[in-house]
Amino acid sequence: MNDKNLHYTPLHSLHTELGAKMVAFANYSMPVQYPGGIIQEHQHTRNQASLFDVSHMGQITISGENAGQALESIMPMNFIDQPLGQHRYGLLTNDAGGIIDDLMVTRIATDSYFLVVNAGCKVNDLRHITEKIGKYVTIESHEDKALIALQGPAAINVLAKWVPELSNLRFMQASNFNIDGNQCFISRSGYSGEDGVEISVSGDQVESLAKLLLAQDAVKPAGLGARDSLRLEAGLCLYGQDLTENITPVEANLNWAIPKVRRDGGARPGRYPGYTIIQQQLTQGPKRKRVGVRPIGKAPVRAGTEIVDAEDNVVGVITSGGFGPSINQPIAMGLLEISVTTIDTRLFARVRNRLVDVEVCKLPFVAHQYKR
Amino acid sequence: MIKYTEDHEWVRMDSDTDATVGITDFAQEQLGELVYVELPNIAASISQGDDCAVVESVKAAGDVKAPVSGTIVSCNESLDDTPELINENAMGEGWLFTINLDDPTELEGLMDESDYQAYLTSLE
Numbered sequence: 001m002n003d004k005n006l007h008y009t010p011l012h013s014l015h016t017e018l019g020a021k022m023v024a025f026a027n028y029s030m031p032v033q034y035p036g037g038i039i040q041e042h043q044h045t046r047n048q049a050s051l052f053d054v055s056h057m058g059q060i061t062i063s064g065e066n067a068g069q070a071l072e073s074i075m076p077m078n079f080i081d082q083p084l085g086q087h088r089y090g091l092l093t094n095d096a097g098g099i100i101d102d103l104m105v106t107r108i109a110t111d112s113y114f115l116v117v118n119a120g121c122k123v124n125d126l127r128h129i130t131e132k133i134g135k136y137v138t139i140e141s142h143e144d145k146a147l148i149a150l151q152g153p154a155a156i157n158v159l160a161k162w163v164p165e166l167s168n169l170r171f172m173q174a175s176n177f178n179i180d181g182n183q184c185f186i187s188r189s190g191y192s193g194e195d196g197v198e199i200s201v202s203g204d205q206v207e208s209l210a211k212l213l214l215a216q217d218a219v220k221p222a223g224l225g226a227r228d229s230l231r232l233e234a235g236l237c238l239y240g241q242d243l244t245e246n247i248t249p250v251e252a253n254l255n256w257a258i259p260k261v262r263r264d265g266g267a268r269p270g271r272y273p274g275y276t277i278i279q280q281q282l283t284q285g286p287k288r289k290r291v292g293v294r295p296i297g298k299a300p301v302r303a304g305t306e307i308v309d310a311e312d313n314v315v316g317v318i319t320s321g322g323f324g325p326s327i328n329q330p331i332a333m334g335l336l337e338i339s340v341t342t343i344d345t346r347l348f349a350r351v352r353n354r355l356v357d358v359e360v361c362k363l364p365f366v367a368h369q370y371k372r
Numbered sequence: 373m374i375k376y377t378e379d380h381e382w383v384r385m386d387s388d389t390d391a392t393v394g395i396t397d398f399a400q401e402q403l404g405e406l407v408y409v410e411l412p413n414i415a416a417s418i419s420q421g422d423d424c425a426v427v428e429s430v431k432a433a434g435d436v437k438a439p440v441s442g443t444i445v446s447c448n449e450s451l452d453d454t455p456e457l458i459n460e461n462a463m464g465e466g467w468l469f470t471i472n473l474d475d476p477t478e479l480e481g482l483m484d485e486s487d488y489q490a491y492l493t494s495l496e
Contacts (some may be wrong), residue, residue, distance in 0.1 A: 033404065034493075037404055038404055039430060227402070300407065300433070301431065302426050323428075323429075330408070352426070
């Protein structure tokens, strides 16, 4: 962000009331954990349901007669055919094929799309989107809205009390619902690998809604620390680490996010920033790839750590690394030279003054529980 | 008698020449639940202020600095399987290693209990 002032979400005083340890993240004061600690919050999410404040993220509506076409001109996605209520993962690309941001896009009307973007990227995203398609669409940034996520196997059940019809919403679908008098836009999606929802609601109502949910037996608050350990176990990318302007979607192993219709041979190939490089990599394969990296032993291997082969050649770098509480072992993801990305390849991480054995492994570390 | 450093290590003299070293309760609270501990090698020679051990939580790695110079005599092997002993009892069962001191006068420069408490208050 450009301004230096620390921002606060509408749940800030609730976080302090709950004893959260606050940190500055993307220019926002955010809870990294509550008194129970990251591991407890992480495990509670996989066992029951956790409530996360993600109001720091950007919420933007893009509308206009040609909104779908306009969005397709800046992202290698299929927006024109996107069904109403469908929620999709998207990538804003640059001319070099790199990723400006990863985001979620829901088609909320024939001519209207609702975007949720990363907090640290939202100012730049808005600038980029405005520059590219501002002449053709209406762009509305919702500064007044809050965003919370309820993640875990118990999430839907908790909400069924007020919204019984929520169980009809499948994974990656979204719609408007009313939770105890609060107008909410809910998507069945998340960043934890578990079943659950993300709820967009007015900033004026989010505190009472959050308190209502936290009053349910199954629900506990969780912070950014657990959010990170959950998504890492789920093999999900974090922008700024696993995804950057210098990493292409193919290198990031996100080929699945680029639909056939936008590839060569499809109905609407190309015509998005970075198409030449991205298509070439889709056809010929990338020179490096994001893979799971499992340290052998107990020592975590963190982001930025160099990976070398048996001859001490640097073959890649860890992009995200930490500890997986659900499997009680260190876990990581790295961007490695394609020649060493076969599953089970044994390599070494340069940690402090020694080499830690690691192996290339499949993602996710913990299976997804999505209700498709 | 226990002495403390500004980096939140403690040293407890067990005899005239040997001491036990650990990190304080404040330090373990700051780090969160520990998932991995890397201890120095037995018989290693360390100088005061050297990085000599690492304690890792989910979120971060913390360097433990040697509060005094000396030779490592033993390490707390329970921490291999149960690093969270440090969270549960940082001043007792969560000890890191024992050390044979090169120069016991180094302790004079460290904080005693009340100085350390005052120091913690100043950090708030």
